[in-house]
Amino acid sequence: MKALVLHLAVLAALAAMGFLLPPYHHGMMARVLVMAVFAIGYNIAFGYTGLLSLGHALHFCAGMMACGIAMREGVAAGPALLLGLAAGGVTALATGLLALRTAGVSFMIVTLMFAQAFHLALLYYGGFTGGDEGFPLPGAARRLFGLDLTQAGPRYAVALVLFGLVLLAQWGLVSSRFGRSLIAMRENEERSRMLGYNPFTTKLAALVISGLCAGIAGAAYGVLFGYVGASFGTTQYSILPMLYVLLGGAGTTLGPLLGAGLMAWLIDAASGLTDSPLAVIGVTLIGLVVFAPRGILGTLRQRGLKWLP
Amino acid sequence: MGTGPLLLLATLEGTVMAAVLALAAVGLSLTFGVMRVVNVAHGEFYMLGAVLAWAVAQAVPSAPLGFVAALLIAPPLVAALAWVTDTTLLKRLNYDPESTIVATIGLSYLLQQGALSFFGPDARPVAAPFSLRLQFPWFGYSGYKLFVVLAALLVLGAVWLFLRRSKAGLVMRATQVDRNTARAFGINVDRVYAGTFALGAGLAALAAVLVVPISQAHYLMGHDPLLLSFIVVIIGGLGSLRGTLIAALIIGLADGILSMLYPPTLAKIVATLAVALVLVFRPQGLFGAPAR
Amino acid sequence: MTHLPRRCVLAGLAAGSALALSPARFAMAQSAAPIKLGFQLHRTGIGASYGRWYERTAQAALTRVNAAGGINGRPVEIVFEDDGTDPKRGAEVVDKLVSQHGCDLIFGPLFSHVVIGSAPRAGELKVPYLVCSEGYHVASGMLNRWTLQPGITDxxxxxxxxxxxxxxxxxxxxxxxxxxxxxxxxxxxxxxxxxxxxxxxxxxxxxxxxxxxxxxxxxxxxxxxxxxxxxxxxxxxxxxxxxxxxxxxxxxxxxxxxxxxxxxxxxxxxxxxxxxxxxxxxxxGHCRVKQADAPAWEGEYRAAVGVDDNGASVSDAKDVATYAHMFSVWETLSVIKQGMEAAGYQSTADRQKFVEAVEAMTGFDAGLDHVQGTKTFNGKTHQVFGxxxxxxxxxxxxxxxxxxxxxxxxxxxxxxxxxxxx
Incomplete structure (x- = not known):
């Protein structure tokens, strides 16, 4: 009950922010919401199921590319977004079928390799994908349910609705029986096998759900902000969601949002304060693992707020 | 160019690449094998070695002297930095695999920024200690590149001897097999870990000093050695020096020959997927024992 | 401040104090507030070599413009923001420069993926976006009416x-x-x-x-x-x-x-x-080594940006400039000045007038404003040719x-x- 109230309160606060934030932070928050969807996807794989992937940029960028290329060829934004969602799921299924034969560090490297190969393929077939330069999506095509997504208000609303749906779906998922089987994979795979779970299919299902989230996030990022490009498929975009999740708290429902928001704010503040934004991010990460290794919400949960979802 | 010379060139290039890979990977193989942690900052230690080599070369007027000075200065400096990192940071994290990854990602951002601030954003060439050029009838080839191959063999041999024949090496291997038993036998595991981490970083810097004359120093150069080292170490099998060497040879030669047969980018894609598939179907690597 | 006479009085006062306080003469200003130009800078990331010199060139051009009385009698300021040579951050920087710093326009990016990633946002915000990129993306029609490339040939x-x-x-x-x-x-x-x-x-x-x-x-x-x-x-x-x-x-x-x-x-x-x-x-694009027949302004430009006759920094002969590209920043600022003066630019409400004024241009004469040489400007494709x-x-x-x-x-x-x- 407390958890439900908390989720609704967060969504209400985000909705209020849509009206209250000054223009710059309003735009930034819309980006954060979409990146948080990506991070929720990562959280399902890593935070709950314990699958440390370094290749989620593949699913994010596949979603973005599928959606963007479809729109360039004249498909409307709605169906194109669904294509992006599917692309994220299909790539996760295909790579998961192979990568899940490994575990631990090998799993990290295999996912990284798949993402690297995908990124190179985007460059190699640049004539079709736009390559490293990418391409802008025409403003006229960026409409959804009659909303003009080039405008700040509708853009924020769409980002919020998407985030809200994914957040609640994540909460529903992890409080379900299936969600508990995911956590069992993370905690003790051997024991859950003895209890009758099939680790392979359970983990594969988690990866596909994770990939769906990443795919829709990538597609939404393209549609909402009007640009599609292979740079979103670089390793950096695999590391970002991991950082968001670790910062906010792996295995907490609201950690991805908190992490994405704080990270965006941190990068922004750092670039204003000093010439060395990279150093500030580096110091924060190190401070985080030393002083709050479970992330912010994970630490809060450990220190008394046991009910925190 | 005929098939013969072409093959000769491909083999030369493949061997050099294998040497570079093995040099870059040997330090990572050590830390990874003994400590079971993923050091994402390994590439940054490599970069620091290259950057320091350039800085030393600026201060010393003659290329051979500068090279020797860099060999003597850069690896100990980087090793010392790694020692400090281990004792102040990784030890506090109790070498938890995930925390270590995040901490070393943070460290790599810090080191990149440090290099950018103190060294600048430009790519810098470093002169080779000697400028021997081999002129074949069909093409010329850098003598220094062949020296890198020799140096790689020497370094790998020295590391092997160190691990097999020295007391320190024995202690490290004992810790690798079972850290708790090692502790029970009175081994100071903390010092072994710090020493291993420092040695791994020093080897990365040494590799960079040797390799930088055939590439260049740049503050973002750490990414590729990191990735390639990982591939080599994993394909070769955890903590197996022999595996590391053979994996480096296979990958180096395969890359050289594949990129002559196919459009190079396509070859890279195929090679990347092939590495992934090897890992999928032989997760313990080609030469590692199955996981216990 | 929409009341014209009062603004003139205030402006007169402000101009007077500016005259008293600084060596530059910002005479006849309608408003004393500086014109703020946003610079999207590759300070970190793969473009950092270029970024460093683009920043120096922009600073030098700014000093010159201000020494000559600013733009429309107002002093000029440049706000630099690092984009990490990344398209995602690039678009965010456009947002930040416009919405938070209140810049009148944005210029300066070199790397094509940053330009293409940021141009849609500039178009949505309806803010002029002048790129120094040499990419064919402007003249190909891929971008939008707010994006121009008046400083460098594609x-x-x-x-x-x-x-x-x-x-x-x-x-x-x-x-x-x-x-x-x-x-x-x-x-x-x-x-x-x-x-x-x-x-x-x-x-x-x-x-x-x-x-x-x-x-x-x-x-x-x-x-x-x-x-x-x-x-x-x-x-x-x-x-x-x-x-x-x-x-x-x-x-x-x-x-x-x-x-x-x-x-x-x-x-x-x-x-x-x-x-x-x-x-x-x-x-x-621009000769790194000062040629024997270099025009008079070439030496003046080199001195301003701190580059010696060999194309390296005057303070460090091994620190070589990105000389063949960085003139585009200098020249783009010249075009900004000419465009704003032609448009009678007063405030952000005149952004559209500014774009139209640049579109109306047909070419630039070689000189200290356009150090690389004479150029033809195509207002339809928003691209300059030198x-x-x-x-x-x-x-x-x-x-x-x-x-x-x-x-x-x-x-x-x-x-x-x-x-x-x-």
Missing amino acids: VRAQVSSMAPWVTSTLGKKVTMVFPDYAFGHDHRDFFTAAVEAQGGQIVAKIAVPPTETSFTRYFPQIPADTDVLYHVMVGPAVLTFVKELGEFYGSGARPQIFGFIDSLEAVDLAGPGLEFLEGTHFWE QQFISKVEGGKLIRVHATAIEDGLYPDAVDYTTQSF
Whole structure:
């Protein structure tokens, strides 16, 4: 009950922010919401199921590319977004079928390799994908349910609705029986096998759900902000969601949002304060693992707020 | 160019690449094998070695002297930095695999920024200690590149001897097999870990000093050695020096020959997927024992 | 402040105090508030070599503009924001410069993916976005009415204007070596077309993967009957590329070699392993070494941006400038000044007038405002066209051997931005 109230309160606060934030932070928050969807996807794989992937940029960028290329060829934004969602799921299924034969560090490297190969393929077939330069999506095509997504208000609303749906779906998922089987994979795979779970299919299902989230996030990022490009498929975009999740708290429902928001704010503040934004991010990460290794919400949960979802 | 010379060139290039890979990977193989942690900052230690080599070369007027000075200065400096990192940071994290990854990602951002601030954003060439050029009838080839191959063999041999024949090496291997038993036998595991981490970083810097004359120093150069080292170490099998060497040879030669047969980018894609598939179907690597 | 007479009084007071306080005379200002220009800077990331010099050039140009009384009698300020040479951050920086810093317009980015990633946001915010990128993305019609490139010739025009000289002087059978992504593909496509139009032939196209760090293995693919080897590489690995090319040919026979200076921007040609470049040719957007017949303003410009006669920093002879590109920042600021004055620019409400004023321009005369040379501006495609230079490395220095005519690089319009809505 407390958890439900908390989720609704967060969504209400985000909705209020849509009206209250000054223009710059309003735009930034819309980006954060979409990146948080990506991070929720990562959280399902890593935070709950314990699958440390370094290749989620593949699913994010596949979603973005599928959606963007479809729109360039004249498909409307709605169906194109669904294509992006599917692309994220299909790539996760295909790579998961192979990568899940490994575990631990090998799993990290295999996912990284798949993402690297995908990124190179985007460059190699640049004539079709736009390559490293990418391409802008025409403003006229960026409409959804009659909303003009080039405008700040509708853009924020769409980002919020998407985030809200994914957040609640994540909460529903992890409080379900299936969600508990995911956590069992993370905690003790051997024991859950003895209890009758099939680790392979359970983990594969988690990866596909994770990939769906990443795919829709990538597609939404393209549609909402009007640009599609292979740079979103670089390793950096695999590391970002991991950082968001670790910062906010792996295995907490609201950690991805908190992490994405704080990270965006941190990068922004750092670039204003000093010439060395990279150093500030580096110091924060190190401070985080030393002083709050479970992330912010994970630490809060450990220190008394046991009910925190 | 005929098939013969072409093959000769491909083999030369493949061997050099294998040497570079093995040099870059040997330090990572050590830390990874003994400590079971993923050091994402390994590439940054490599970069620091290259950057320091350039800085030393600026201060010393003659290329051979500068090279020797860099060999003597850069690896100990980087090793010392790694020692400090281990004792102040990784030890506090109790070498938890995930925390270590995040901490070393943070460290790599810090080191990149440090290099950018103190060294600048430009790519810098470093002169080779000697400028021997081999002129074949069909093409010329850098003598220094062949020296890198020799140096790689020497370094790998020295590391092997160190691990097999020295007391320190024995202690490290004992810790690798079972850290708790090692502790029970009175081994100071903390010092072994710090020493291993420092040695791994020093080897990365040494590799960079040797390799930088055939590439260049740049503050973002750490990414590729990191990735390639990982591939080599994993394909070769955890903590197996022999595996590391053979994996480096296979990958180096395969890359050289594949990129002559196919459009190079396509070859890279195929090679990347092939590495992934090897890992999928032989997760313990080609030469590692199955996981216990 | 919409009440005109009162504003004039205030402005008079402000101008008076500005006159008293600073050496610059900001006379006749309608408002004393500075004009704020946002600069999207590659301070970190792969573009950092360029970014550093772009920042210095922008500072130097700013000092000059302010010393001459600012724009429309108002002082000018530049707000620099690092984009990390990343398209996502690039679009965020556009947001930040406009919405948070309140900049009147944005200029300065070089890397194409940052430009293409940021232009949609500039269009949505309806803020002029003046890029210094040499990409063909502006004139191709890919972007929008708010995006302009008045400071540097695009790559299509550059390579097209090179082709006649290359085929007539160096040889007709050309092998191209280029990076296997968009920038390299532009070179491949436009240079191939231009060479074939001259009766020449591209005998081989060698695409090098973007992640490559070693190049020797590609050189055997260069056909033996090649007259000219055309190379354009970017990124830190280009040094290796040039060194290995030198080792490969060594003392043996080699074709003529023609490269784009992009390969060696910010690189000292006297560096180890580069002796091989002696006698080869380079395209230059602006001659790195001060030529014997350099016009008077060339020295003044070098002094302002802190570059010596060899193209290196006056404080460090080994710190070589990105000289062939950075003039675009200087010239873009000149265009901003001319455009704002022509538009009678007062506030952000006049942004559209500013774009229209720039679109109405037809060309620029060489001089201290346009140090690289005379240019033609096409208001429909938002693209400027200037002459290009071909230099030969002689005694380790780049000596100009040819200057193209602007007409050599012109091509049919692919877009008319002036028919698009704002």
